[in-house]
Amino acid sequence: MSANDRDLYFHDDFTFYAERDLSLLSGEMPNGAAIGTLQPWSPIMSFDDYLKLDAFDPGELASPELVADGAVNSTNNLTPSTGCGGGTSPASPSSSVPSSSTEAAGEEDTSRRKKDHLKQEEEEEIEKDQKLQSKAENDKSKKVSKPKKRGEKRRREPRFAFMTKSEVDHLEDGYRWRKYGQKAVKNSPFPRSYYRCTAQTCLVKKTVERSYQDPAIVVTTYEGRHAHHSPAPARGSTQSLASPPTASTSFRHHRHHHHLMHQPNLHCFLQSPFQGFQLLDCDPLQDISPSFTQKSQP
DNA sequence: CGAATTTGACCCGCGC
DNA sequence: GCGCGGGTCAAATTCG
Numbered sequence: 001m002s003a004n005d006r007d008l009y010f011h012d013d014f015t016f017y018a019e020r021d022l023s024l025l026s027g028e029m030p031n032g033a034a035i036g037t038l039q040p041w042s043p044i045m046s047f048d049d050y051l052k053l054d055a056f057d058p059g060e061l062a063s064p065e066l067v068a069d070g071a072v073n074s075t076n077n078l079t080p081s082t083g084c085g086g087g088t089s090p091a092s093p094s095s096s097v098p099s100s101s102t103e104a105a106g107e108e109d110t111s112r113r114k115k116d117h118l119k120q121e122e123e124e125e126i127e128k129d130q131k132l133q134s135k136a137e138n139d140k141s142k143k144v145s146k147p148k149k150r151g152e153k154r155r156r157e158p159r160f161a162f163m164t165k166s167e168v169d170h171l172e173d174g175y176r177w178r179k180y181g182q183k184a185v186k187n188s189p190f191p192r193s194y195y196r197c198t199a200q201t202c203l204v205k206k207t208v209e210r211s212y213q214d215p216a217i218v219v220t221t222y223e224g225r226h227a228h229h230s231p232a233p234a235r236g237s238t239q240s241l242a243s244p245p246t247a248s249t250s251f252r253h254h255r256h257h258h259h260l261m262h263q264p265n266l267h268c269f270l271q272s273p274f275q276g277f278q279l280l281d282c283d284p285l286q287d288i289s290p291s292f293t294q295k296s297q298p
Numbered sequence: 299c300g301a302a303t304t305t306g307a308c309c310c311g312c313g314c
Numbered sequence: 315g316c317g318c319g320g321g322t323c324a325a326a327t328t329c330g
Contacts, residue, residue: 302327309323
């Protein structure tokens with residue numbers, strides 16, 4: 001990946017990256033990235049706010065319709081969410097999948113099994129394929145059989161990644177997460193952990209990994225948006241929080257800085273050890289809805 | 299004992 | 315078409 005595809009900015013204690021391709025995060029840190037100058041910024045919302053609600057939807061930001069019709073405009077008119085369970089963020093604008101519905105995108109992945117089950121009932125036309133598959137499955141003696149409709153492409157929620165200088169891998173963000181996988185990352189000695197929000201209807205996922213170039217940095221990538229305003233009920237576990245966090249209480253880890261990036265539209269969340277997250281309007285891509293990018297004038 | 303985590307295997311998309 | 319790597323599943327294990 002070339003430096004043209006991402007930008008690196010410095011502002012005091014912060015460093016954040018504008019990523020057009022999150023695949024970069026697979027262990028590669030932009031040490032050779034183009035360096036620019038960050039414009040002065042002002043606090044707009046906390047990162048917790050983003051995580052919890054509604055107020056900020058990358059998909060919506062990326063939606064030309066919304067921008068065009070003024071559905072989202074001006075400073076405090078933040079578009080309410082329909083929740084990640086049902087009306088999740090629209091498919092990524094980069095997706096070329098002609099689409100059906102945003103709901104379909106929301107269901108995707110985590111409810112794949114359910115969908116597949118339904119499809120099994122609905123799509124008799126693929127029975128032949130299933131027979132063929134079952135034959136292959138028998139050969140492998142596999143545990144899971146998930147016939148999937150051919151031609152159905154996997155779509156992803158818009159994703160946000162941010163880097164955090166932290167001693168702990170799993171940053172507490174006010175939500176409860178269940179780890180459902182861990183994978184070794186190519187070119188990195190550190191594994192990537194996969195988490196899902198434990199709230200029943202919430203399909204938000206996140207991955208956590210350390211930068212192999214700077215082990216002190218934890219790269220967290222969020223996918224989807226929480227459908228609930230408050231953290232899932234705690235079960236007295238170490239990960240849970242009894243009450244919604246505030247910017248000052250969440251991410252209450254040892255020394256850390258946060259650097260957030262996402263694609264393809266660029267908004268940046270930063271957090272210093274002394275301040276809450278800040279939402280920035282990062283100009284480089286210039287495709288951001290003005291609604292969420294209120295930027296204080298210098 | 300139930301929930302959460304670990305871990306190996308499988309599925310899928312993508313690049314060559 | 316094949317191989318690689320990312321992402322997910324689910325049985326086994328650990329933990330509270």
